[in-house]
Amino acid sequence: MVLNLNIVSVTVFLIIIVGVFFLRWSLVSVYKKSTKDLVRVVKSLSEKEHQQQVIYDISTSIFLLRSAEEIIRSTISELVIMYHWSNVAFFPYGEPSLKKDFYGQPPKYSADEVFQAAGHKNEAAQNGNRLGEYMSVFLVGRQDNPLGVLYVGKTGNALTEDQTAFFKTVASFLTIALENIAGLKS
Amino acid sequence: MNNFLIENMLLPFLALLGMAPLLFYDLHRVFSVRGAILRNDRLLKQKQKQTQVLHNLYEEASLDEPEEVRVNRLMDDLENTLGWKALAFWDFLESEQVIEMKSSRGLPKKFTDFTRDYYHNRLDVGSVAGGRAISTKQPVVSNDWNSDPQLKHLPFLSEFGHIGSFAAFPIVGISKTYGSIHVYGVKVNTFTLNEVQFFTTITNSLAAILEHRELFLKGGGKNGNDIGKG
Numbered sequence: 293m294v295l296n297l298n299i300v301s302v303t304v305f306l307i308i309i310v311g312v313f314f315l316r317w318s319l320v321s322v323y324k325k326s327t328k329d330l331v332r333v334v335k336s337l338s339e340k341e342h343q344q345q346v347i348y349d350i351s352t353s354i355f356l357l358r359s360a361e362e363i364i365r366s367t368i369s370e371l372v373i374m375y376h377w378s379n380v381a382f383f384p385y386g387e388p389s390l391k392k393d394f395y396g397q398p399p400k401y402s403a404d405e406v407f408q409a410a411g412h413k414n415e416a417a418q419n420g421n422r423l424g425e426y427m428s429v430f431l432v433g434r435q436d437n438p439l440g441v442l443y444v445g446k447t448g449n450a451l452t453e454d455q456t457a458f459f460k461t462v463a464s465f466l467t468i469a470l471e472n473i474a475g476l477k478s
Numbered sequence: 479m480n481n482f483l484i485e486n487m488l489l490p491f492l493a494l495l496g497m498a499p500l501l502f503y504d505l506h507r508v509f510s511v512r513g514a515i516l517r518n519d520r521l522l523k524q525k526q527k528q529t530q531v532l533h534n535l536y537e538e539a540s541l542d543e544p545e546e547v548r549v550n551r552l553m554d555d556l557e558n559t560l561g562w563k564a565l566a567f568w569d570f571l572e573s574e575q576v577i578e579m580k581s582s583r584g585l586p587k588k589f590t591d592f593t594r595d596y597y598h599n600r601l602d603v604g605s606v607a608g609g610r611a612i613s614t615k616q617p618v619v620s621n622d623w624n625s626d627p628q629l630k631h632l633p634f635l636s637e638f639g640h641i642g643s644f645a646a647f648p649i650v651g652i653s654k655t656y657g658s659i660h661v662y663g664v665k666v667n668t669f670t671l672n673e674v675q676f677f678t679t680i681t682n683s684l685a686a687i688l689e690h691r692e693l694f695l696k697g698g699g700k701n702g703n704d705i706g707k708g
């Protein structure tokens with residue numbers, strides 16, 4: 293048996309080489325696209341896990357902490373450390389300045405601006421774009437009895453729908469926790 | 479003819495043989511990544527649904543509703559959104575130190591008949607898994623019904639009732655214990671860390687909301703505007 297290099301075998305050989313080349317090239321394209329999709333899904337999953345961990349931690353803390361200040365400090369701390377979101381602050385209603393432990397990093401907006409943006413609405417308000425930073429505010433308390441405003445700043449874009457829902461849940465938790473503490477004290 | 483095929487197709491065959499490992503490697507990489515995407519996507523969808531249930535719970539927190547109505551609505555949400563078919567709510571009667579089954583869904587008839595006939599739908603605090611959850615104020619999880627020392631004397635429950643796992647999550651506020659939610663799984667090892675943490679978050683949040691109704695909505699308590707003042 294001899295390796296025959298006639299035109300038929302060489303042609304088929306070249307067809308196979310070219311075919312396999314194109315097949316591998318398309319598989320590599322699919323692989324690259326799939327890898328990008330995987331990175332996106334893993335990032336979303338990681339953010340969702342952090343959100344759930346924050347909610348779990350703060351819902352447990354309500355039974356261990358006994359004052360409104362401790363609850364707020366603990367919540368801000370969870371958002372900064374567990375959720376890696378340092379551009380967050382809690383403005384107590386009626387206070388002209390921000391307490392040191394009530395924010396992760398100093399907000400770019402003043403208390404007046406934040407309260408004005410909140411306008412005692414129950415829904416989140418997203419206003420303003422100062423120096424590339426979007427402000428989102430979430431009322432803590434009720435329209436007839438506001439306790440404060442949860443301020444969330446984000447550089448670049450506004451909050452996503454998912455992030456908005458998360459911070460709304462945090463604001464709702466703070467409402468319940470702070471009113472419970474006040475009710476127990478009375 | 480055979481000789482013709484062997485002599486003319488040998489070269490292409492060798493080319494194919496040489497390229498095959500590379501092709502298999504590329505296919506393996508693509509399928510591995512696609513598999514990982516499917517697994518992570520499934521987990522992400524489950525967590526999104528869990529977040530939705532929690533979000534719904536807090537959204538309706540300001541409504542002045544009786545405890546049983548609120549708990550039943552939560553159980554509806556757990557069933558419809560997350561697919562937890564077998565659930566029960568046990569109310570804590572402080573004066574008698576017992577928990578009483580107030581509502582259930584998806585439980586096998588043999589199980590509910592047994593609970594009614596043997597326990598009269600009541601469990602002493604500290605007894606059996608459900609009572610232990612109330613007395614310790616901690617979740618009690620049994621991922622294999624048959625090997626739990628307190629439950630394995632009831633093997634027919636898993637034989638006829640298709641219950642492999644069980645967990646009791648107490649609803650405990652700062653000043654009051656409200657009861658517990660019992661969750662039943664068809665398979666063993668249903669309750670992973672994710673499930674335990676999720677249900678603990680749900681019952682902690684529910685306890686705070688029930689307490690809020692008693693302290694603030696019904697009692698007209700203080701408005702909470704003393705933040706930072708002590």
